[in-house]
Amino acid sequence: MPVPLLSEDRISQLPPRAQEVVEYRKSGLSLNHIQGCSLGCGYCIRHTYGLWDENKPVALMSDAQAVEQLVGHRYFQSHVTPIQVFNRATEPFLPRVPHTFAVLEDLDERELTNHVLVITRHQLNEDDIDRLDQLSHIKVTLLFTYSGIDDKRIEPYPSHVAAESLKLMSSPRIRKYRTVLYWRPLVPGLNDTDEHLAAAHELSKHADATVFTGLFYRDEIAAYYKANKIPEPYQGTARRKIVPEELEARVLEAFSNSAALFRKTSCAVSYVHGLPDYNGHYGVRELCDICPLSQLELCAGAHRTPTVEELHQVASVLPDTRTLKVIDITDRAALVSGLESEQPRYFLQHTLGFQIHDELHPHREKRHGRAEIGWTENLA
Numbered sequence: 086m087p088v089p090l091l092s093e094d095r096i097s098q099l100p101p102r103a104q105e106v107v108e109y110r111k112s113g114l115s116l117n118h119i120q121g122c123s124l125g126c127g128y129c130i131r132h133t134y135g136l137w138d139e140n141k142p143v144a145l146m147s148d149a150q151a152v153e154q155l156v157g158h159r160y161f162q163s164h165v166t167p168i169q170v171f172n173r174a175t176e177p178f179l180p181r182v183p184h185t186f187a188v189l190e191d192l193d194e195r196e197l198t199n200h201v202l203v204i205t206r207h208q209l210n211e212d213d214i215d216r217l218d219q220l221s222h223i224k225v226t227l228l229f230t231y232s233g234i235d236d237k238r239i240e241p242y243p244s245h246v247a248a249e250s251l252k253l254m255s256s257p258r259i260r261k262y263r264t265v266l267y268w269r270p271l272v273p274g275l276n277d278t279d280e281h282l283a284a285a286h287e288l289s290k291h292a293d294a295t296v297f298t299g300l301f302y303r304d305e306i307a308a309y310y311k312a313n314k315i316p317e318p319y320q321g322t323a324r325r326k327i328v329p330e331e332l333e334a335r336v337l338e339a340f341s342n343s344a345a346l347f348r349k350t351s352c353a354v355s356y357v358h359g360l361p362d363y364n365g366h367y368g369v370r371e372l373c374d375i376c377p378l379s380q381l382e383l384c385a386g387a388h389r390t391p392t393v394e395e396l397h398q399v400a401s402v403l404p405d406t407r408t409l410k411v412i413d414i415t416d417r418a419a420l421v422s423g424l425e426s427e428q429p430r431y432f433l434q435h436t437l438g439f440q441i442h443d444e445l446h447p448h449r450e451k452r453h454g455r456a457e458i459g460w461t462e463n464l465a
């Protein structure tokens with residue numbers, strides 16, 4: 086049963102960012118015409134879109150209209166742009182969200198070969214295996230969010246469901262879609278005991294790859310924690326995900342015999358499909374020290390530093406890059422300024438497969454684009 090369709094009038098009352106159905110994020114162009122979720126994870130990104138109170142999914146338009154909007158979007162490029170389906174405002178496998186398959190099948194019928202990322206923590210079943218396996222063009226990656234957090238105030242929906250779904254969906258030996266253990270959010274003092282790390286390592290054996298990452302601890306989420314008397318994990322908030330240095334070292338140690346552990350979502354997604362990283366992280370060489378050798382070679386072969394002219398040429402198709410300035414280009418990344426938002430930056434990054442950094446948000450060496458909280462040295 087499809088979810089209720091909101092009237093134009095109701096849509097116009099939504100927060101402005103919630104009305105934006107297509108939005109470019111680092112891992113891909115994200116489609117979110119279904120909004121509202123009943124799982125109630127305390128750290129949910131919906132807090133930051135003014136959508137937290139919406140716990141019943143609703144549709145802002147039909148699936149056909151939404152896919153048209155996605156593939157007609159100025160940032161969309163057939164076979165190039167990574168796509169994310171329902172990663173911002175709902176859980177894609179809620180029983181009342183049959184829209185996920187409608188979108189995937191529509192994209193597949195168009196014979197698009199883009200990456201499509203679907204992030205879930207919900208229960209999946211045998212029928213889902215069959216239906217997903219019929220998608221033959223798009224490159225589907227299922228990312229199973231698993232944290233091992235058992236504080237019901239933070240995660241009312243238990244982590245073991247995602248673990249079971251990951252095992253089930255990974256079980257067919259031959260399948261077209263790929264699975265990733267999305268081990269997050271890792272929070273010191275909450276889910277980082279040796280037992281937690283060992284459990285995640287055990288679970289990772291079922292997945293095609295594992296990504297570990299921290300918490301997006303934004304102001305809205307901190308306010309929610311305070312209001313609900315949930316112990317605050319950090320003193321301050323940050324615009325990037327937080328992974329303290331010591332915790333990262335312990336994760337690497339726990340996974341020292343693992344062949345497919347990644348720090349970055351796009352690295353894992355690219356790896357499981359046998360492709361070089363579409364975000365060009367290879368330029369940031371210290372990220373690659375845990376990568377399988379075969380993947381390292383693949384990324385090295387694809388790594389090409391663009392010229393200033395090439396960057397401007399790629400940018401010239403967009404209206405929102407007119408004020409773009411290229412400050413510097415090294416083998417590592419291009420440093421730019423003058424972009425109105427982060428979205429065109431991701432367009433450039435994915436088109437060129439090369440890191441594009443904004444002068445306003447400098448990347449610190451060895452910190453892998455993460456927040457400064459929990460890191461002692463300024464190594465830049």
Ligand code: SF4
Binds near residue numbers: 352365372374376384
């Ligand atoms: S070689 Fe580096 S950029 Fe490529 S997938 Fe591995 S970690 Fe990512």
